[in-house]
Amino acid sequence: MLRVAVVGSGPSGVYAAQTLVQQREVPGVRVDVLDRLPAPYGLVRYGVAPDHEKIKSLTGNLRSVLEDERIRFLGDVEVGGEGLTTARLLELYHAVVYCVGAARDRMLGIPGEDLAGVHSATAFVSWYSGHPDAGPFDLGGVRSAVVVGAGNVAVDVTRILARGVAELEPTDMPQPALGVLAASGVRTVSMVARRGPSQAKFTTKELRELGTLPGVGTRVDPAELALDPAYDGQGAAALPAAVRRNLDVLRGWSEAGPAGGGAAAAREIRLRFYLRPAEVLGGPDGRVRGLRFERTAPDGRGGVTGTGAYEDVEAELVLRSVGYLGVPLPGLPFDAATGTVPHAAGRVVRDGRASVGEYVAGWIKRGPTGVIGTNRPCAKETVSSLLQDAGALARRDLPADPLAALRAAGLRPVEWPGWLSIEAAEEALGRSLGRRSVKIPDWPGLRTAAGPGS
Template sequence: MLHVAVVGSGPSGVYTAQTLVSHAPDRAHPGAAGPEEVGPQDIRVDVLDRLPCPYGLVRYGVAPDHEKIKSLQNNLRTVLDDPRVRFLGGVQVGADGVRPDQLLELYDAVVYCVGAATDRHLGIPGEDLPGSWSATEFVSWYSAHPDAVEDTFVRDVRSAVVIGVGNVAVDVCRILARGADDLRPTDIPQGALDALARSTVRDVHMVGRRGPSQAKFTTKELRELATLREAEVAVDAEELALDPDWADPSSLPAPNRRNVDVLHSWAELPPQGHARRIHLRFFLRPCELLDVGGRVGGVRFERTLPDGRGGVHGTGEFEDIEAQLVLRSVGYRGVPLDGLPFDTASGTVPNAAGRVLRDGRVAPGEYVAGWIKRGPTGVIGTNRPCAKETVNSLLEDATSHPRPPREHTTDPLTALRALGLRPVEWTGWQSIERAEAALGASLGRGPVKIPDWAGLLAAARNGTED
């Protein structure tokens, strides 16, 4: 019997657990055997997460008004509800928790699916001014992440600048410009909803250093900006025409061509007179965040032009855009996990087909999947083949190069508790769900997320766990 720990309960972690148990008999349905290439006779999986709640970025990264994408939680739930899979939340791995070497004593194999937990920086003067944040921090705030900073973000803000032209940038622009009444039916935390209801934001500028044909947002996300009841989209045809593919986008890949077509149609629209405007800007490179009274008051950009090689070069022409709030959305980056090797250049754990490499050699029993394996690329579905490759490596090793028998034969949950940890089991998560439903009902809303550690842990322990 193979007992595997999967660290991380986001899509990559859950897909890893799902792939693992698909190779073993289902004890709940005795007639259902796994595939013929089964290695071990039986497989059990413990899915560990630092947070008391599962689902990773599906819960804490998908915008609250994206109900369809958030419904993916139902599919992830099915996996975590499998009797061969056990969710153990509130388990810190690394510093101040259980070390990787300790996990290897408790499990036959450990798969790390810890994602890319931080954001990239701009590296320009003024980036650390009050009012300058990463988009990740803003998303955590409106998604009720318990680590979110206590800041209303939008207080006394008339104009906001979002640096980046990917889907996350579109999300934060949409939340800034969307009316609170449209967000009320979602699970957005009450504090964020109240702050957005009081918001004085009137202009939101989404700015990219390259052209519209190279933007990373998807057309579906882009089009949503034009559906907001209280906001209109503004684009400048003369600015867009700086892109060589603007006049004839026929040679572009289909996703990029669709983006250009949408922007073409918006460039022809007259002002609608809505209370808020989303300005889509291109060919502007941020140079400096401007200090006004000790906090950010604007962003200085340099005009860029295509260099003919897919990049841009500066022109020496500058433009200042007023902003009391600046959100950078220029990509994610993995962070080192205490006790695991780390490649600082790529922001990943060195690996070969998911096998962790220590000093160039395979580390028996240690594996990675998801962003910490391949970098922050792809969409949610990309994690499926990534997890499958890692699991294939793990099962191949379990058959051909098995590790020596573990000295600890007790239930890992007992051992984790002996280390002073208090894992939140599946019943604890279900208790959190009930508490969030009750919170929403008390506010005249549907389920509303609990935004703080104390509230989540209190709900988890409410009559369900010691």
């Protein structure tokens, strides 16, 4: 029997586990899926916006994999700390596949970024998604918010800030976050990109949704759209179909005038282009009061160049959404420039040589690229490398059951029944609030719900 640990229970980890038990080359594989959190599903639970129920329904597919009798979920197990080092983990399993994602956001690198009221979109998403590590958010006094970035995460946080509580109440958003958003005085949300609309990374489906929010208007400056060389004429015809659809949506909003979402809109979303953050502006209280942007222009090579013209945008809240980086895991090599673990076809590379027995998949392997489905072929490549090494791996003797060793080290893994208890507690919490299932957003609450055996 080949015993494998998969570290991380998000899509990349679950796909790796599924590929391992479904392959036919090496029979008898058993997989333990370890996660630092008591709850499985990774970014599907803690990164997909709560109002995107169709995408969140992917948990049904992940669940069916984790319920396979050949796979065991072990939550609340942190790898890399004193209790369980990477070296010790390799003593307990024939092979370890690290699928730990990319948890750190990129900085803007401009003056004033440390002012109160400037946050990463990652932190904001974690807060409204009920991640137990998330800190509180106070939107008191915030009337104008700026989101820096033009990807789907930027669209998500823009939409959540602009949505009314009536649309958020049916979701599993934690009650404290729902209360803060319900009391929010935010009236204007500006989503700002340093490049043009043809280079934005958001998908058309996500973009269109901004124009369907009840009581929310959308504004796009036609002059900023016109700066994009590919906006009209032959340039537009040469663009990918998805980009052309984005431009069509933006063109429609720009032609509709300042209140594209309705003349009586209580809130407004402004989509801005060709503005590069230059400085966060603060008040005497040390809080953000605005963001200074430099107007940019296409440089003819796919990038932009500064024009020397500046514009200040009022904001009491700034969320940066300009990309992610992986974080080092103690005991594994790490490339700080790419935020990934060096690898060869998924095999961890140490000192220039592939380390048989240690593997990576997902964002920690390839960087924060692709969509959820991209993790499947990524995991398959890694598992293929692992299976090629199976003959050598299986010759190592292991303890009878690694779970006993984990408990001896002071860990209290949350097994699948514990997760089912958390689910039941969240459903009960929702009923008590007159809502559907509502997430428990704190460590003590999750551990208590998991039960005394965890």
